[in-house]
Amino acid sequence: MRILMAAAGVLASLALPASALAQTEIVVQGTTDTRDAGLVDDVIVPGFQAAYPQYKLQYIAVGTGQALTNAKAGQGDAVMTHSPPLEADFVAQGYSYEPTGRAVMYNDYLVAGHNEDPAGVAAAARHDAVHALEVIAAAGTAGTAVFVSRGDNSGTNVQEQLTWGMTSGVPLHPVGPAGSGRFEPDGNGDGTGTDVPAWYKKAGVGQAATLKVAEQCNFPPASATSCYDLTDRGTYNRQLSTGAVAGMQIVSDENADSVRGGTTLLINQFNVYAVNPSKVPSVKLEGALAFMDYVTSPEFQARLNTFPNAQQQAFFPDAFPLVTPVTRPPRSIRAGRQLTVTGTLSNRQPGTGALAGYPVALDASLGISGSPFGPLSAGFKTLRRGKTGSDGGYSLTAKPTRNGALRIRTPRNGVLSATTLVLGNVHVKGVPRITRVGAVPGNRVRLRGRLTPGAQGRRQSRIVLLGHRVGSKGKLHALKRQRLRKGQRRFSITKKLTTGRWILRVSYIQPGITDTGSSRTRSVSVR
Numbered sequence: 001m002r003i004l005m006a007a008a009g010v011l012a013s014l015a016l017p018a019s020a021l022a023q024t025e026i027v028v029q030g031t032t033d034t035r036d037a038g039l040v041d042d043v044i045v046p047g048f049q050a051a052y053p054q055y056k057l058q059y060i061a062v063g064t065g066q067a068l069t070n071a072k073a074g075q076g077d078a079v080m081t082h083s084p085p086l087e088a089d090f091v092a093q094g095y096s097y098e099p100t101g102r103a104v105m106y107n108d109y110l111v112a113g114h115n116e117d118p119a120g121v122a123a124a125a126r127h128d129a130v131h132a133l134e135v136i137a138a139a140g141t142a143g144t145a146v147f148v149s150r151g152d153n154s155g156t157n158v159q160e161q162l163t164w165g166m167t168s169g170v171p172l173h174p175v176g177p178a179g180s181g182r183f184e185p186d187g188n189g190d191g192t193g194t195d196v197p198a199w200y201k202k203a204g205v206g207q208a209a210t211l212k213v214a215e216q217c218n219f220p221p222a223s224a225t226s227c228y229d230l231t232d233r234g235t236y237n238r239q240l241s242t243g244a245v246a247g248m249q250i251v252s253d254e255n256a257d258s259v260r261g262g263t264t265l266l267i268n269q270f271n272v273y274a275v276n277p278s279k280v281p282s283v284k285l286e287g288a289l290a291f292m293d294y295v296t297s298p299e300f301q302a303r304l305n306t307f308p309n310a311q312q313q314a315f316f317p318d319a320f321p322l323v324t325p326v327t328r329p330p331r332s333i334r335a336g337r338q339l340t341v342t343g344t345l346s347n348r349q350p351g352t353g354a355l356a357g358y359p360v361a362l363d364a365s366l367g368i369s370g371s372p373f374g375p376l377s378a379g380f381k382t383l384r385r386g387k388t389g390s391d392g393g394y395s396l397t398a399k400p401t402r403n404g405a406l407r408i409r410t411p412r413n414g415v416l417s418a419t420t421l422v423l424g425n426v427h428v429k430g431v432p433r434i435t436r437v438g439a440v441p442g443n444r445v446r447l448r449g450r451l452t453p454g455a456q457g458r459r460q461s462r463i464v465l466l467g468h469r470v471g472s473k474g475k476l477h478a479l480k481r482q483r484l485r486k487g488q489r490r491f492s493i494t495k496k497l498t499t500g501r502w503i504l505r506v507s508y509i510q511p512g513i514t515d516t517g518s519s520r521t522r523s524v525s526v527r
Contacts, residue, residue: 023055024287025055026056026057026058026077026287026288026290026291027060027075027077028057028059028060028077028078028291029062029068029071029075029076029078030059030061030062030067031061031063031064031080031081031082031154031155032061032206033107033156033207033234033235034234034315035059036206036234036238037237037314037315038238038308039234039307042307044057044295044300048290048291048294048295051294052287055287055290055291057291061206062154063150063153063156064083064086065083065152065157066153066154067079068087068089068090071090071280072280074280074282076275077274077275077284078272078274078275078287078288078291078292079272079275080270080273080295082155082269082270082271083158083159084269084271085158086153086158087273093279094276094279095273095275095276095279096274097274097275097288100414101271102273102292102295102296102319103269103270103349103416104270104271104272104295104318105270105315105316105318106267106269106315106316107232107233107313107314108233108267109156109231109233110233110253110266111129111132111133111136111229111250111252111253112211112228113226113227113248114225114226114248117226117249118145119136119228121135122250122251125252127252127253127254127259128252128256128259128260129163129230129255129261130163130166130167130260130261130265131260132251132252133164133170134170136228137167137170137197140198145227146201146217146226146228147199148201148203148213148227149200149203149210149229150202150204150205150207150210151203154206154207155268156230156231156232156268159230163230163265166261201227207235208244210231211229211235211245212245213227213229214227214228214248215227215245215246233253233314236248237308237314241308254266263350264352267349270315272296274288274291274292275288296319298419301317302317316348320348320410320416321347321355321416322345322347322348323410323419323421324344325408325423326342326343328341328423329406329424331424331425331426332426332427332428333426333427335401335429335430335431335453335514335517336452339397339400339426340397341362341406341423342393342396343394345358345392345410346392354391354393357387359385359413360388360394360396360410361382361384361386361410362382362385362396362407362408363383363408363409364398364402365379365381365404366381366404367512367513368403368404368405368427368512382409383398383399383406384396384397402428402456402510402513403428403512403513403514403515404425405422405424405425405426406422406426407422408423409421428514429514429516430452430514430516431508431519432450432452432463432491432506432519433452434448434449434520434522435448436448437524438524440494442496443526443527444494444495444497444526445504445524447465447492447494448491450490451463451489451491452489453514454489455484455485455489456486456510457511460511460512460513461483461484461486461509461510462481462509463491463509464478464507465478465479465495466505466506467479467497467502467503467504467505468502469497469501479497480495491506497526499526499527500525501523501525502525503521503522503523504524505521507519
């Protein structure tokens with residue numbers, strides 16, 4: 001019986017897909033925002049496992065502070081979080097494998113409240129989050145409103161405390177480390193946090209759950225019929241669209257430039273880190289780096305633009321710098337002529353401005369897309385490197401030597417990943433220049449000259465001597481073809497002709513490399 005059972009087990013294992021047998025589990029400690037907005041289940045897990053079938057992704061959704069703590073304790077291979085102050089400590093302590101994290105995406109925070117809005121936040125502070133908290137605090141003191149905090153050292157909780165810290169006239173001050181979730185009206189900094197106002201409540205749960213607590217608003221006093229909450233837009237939209245939360249509205253968002261904190265105060269930036277195996281030996285580094293590569297890949301970044309739909313994005317991609325071309329290359333250019341492309345580089349995150357001193361390169365592909373002689377997959381060659389100016393502008397000049405697509409490329413730099421922008425195809429016309437022509441004994445004529453660019457193909461690059469005798473009818477016709485060796489930059493071609501005066505020209509042909517170019521016509525007398 002045992003033998004039969006063992007055999008059955010072997011057969012069952014053979015029936016499993018090979019990928020399932022070989023999968024390695026990768027644990028990512030991440031924020032609840034991404035889960036509660038639906039991004040984890042709808043995009044990240046299926047997308048990552050399709051791109052990297054050798055891995056099985058386990059995404060643990062907790063607050064940022066807890067995610068980083070868990071990773072330090074060996075409970076994760078990578079982290080994806082959204083609290084710059086807490087992440088800076090994580091990096092400073094050596095827990096990040098790379099010297100910086102990688103930017104992934106952003107959305108924004110907003111203040112949500114009941115439709116009744118008894119504090120009048122929407123009317124008083126529609127685009128001023130700091131004043132919105134001041135208005136809520138005043139209504140809370142009057143017993144007509146409650147503020148619900150996550151209170152869990154999450155990225156949202158840290159952002160909330162930073163915003164409270166900008167208020168004026170509110171007897172509510174953060175104490176202890178950023179994100180501690182403890183407040184005192186006297187602000188004496190003793191760390192007890194015992195005098196939290198009755199209108200300030202701590203939910204201690206995730207993003208969506210806190211929004212639900214605010215919706216239910218089951219707190220005394222009975223007169224406090226409305227609760228307010230700081231949450232992120234992705235979670236808010238998801239909970240309302242699924243019907244999990246109803247009767248709530250946005251009362252403050254999209255900070256104006258002139259208010260405290262400005263336009264960047266409510267930006268919610270998400271970064272990803274691989275845990276350093278020198279600090280946590282159990283880390284599966286290859287899998288962690290694969291996860292980082294996936295969430296910073298062009299495919300995932302493009303998917304963010306349509307999640308959950310293009311009209312109501314939950315997150316905005318910002319793994320790559322924004323490359324904006326000002327001038328594009330001409331469609332055709334004679335070999336030896338220089339072209340200049342200009343543009344700007346900026347961060348995609350609002351309010352961060354231009355990228356000054358940022359490395360940038362101009363590349364050319366080894367062929368026109370769709371050409372059997374040199375498809376884009378054949379690779380690229382760098383023509384010119386440079387850096388952006390103080391305004392983020394770049395200007396790169398080069399002399400392309402073959403047909404191909406031109407692209408602007410930036411390497412990975414800090415938190416931003418490498419990116420490319422194809423500017424379009426450019427056709428380079430080969431230039432044969434006749435420098436000397438003359439008759440030689442035996443009714444022959446010899447033409448010498450230079451080729452721009454030098455011959456680049458093997459066995460397929462050639463020149464063709466064309467001509468006709470003056471007085472004869474018809475166009476110039478081929479008189480002689482001559483192959484060129486690779487790298488050849490000068491030519492000499494000799495042809496026996498009948499007596500008379502001839503009009504001659506040389507064509508330069510490199511299929512799939514340059515467009516055919518012709519020299520100016522020359523005349524010669526043959527006696």
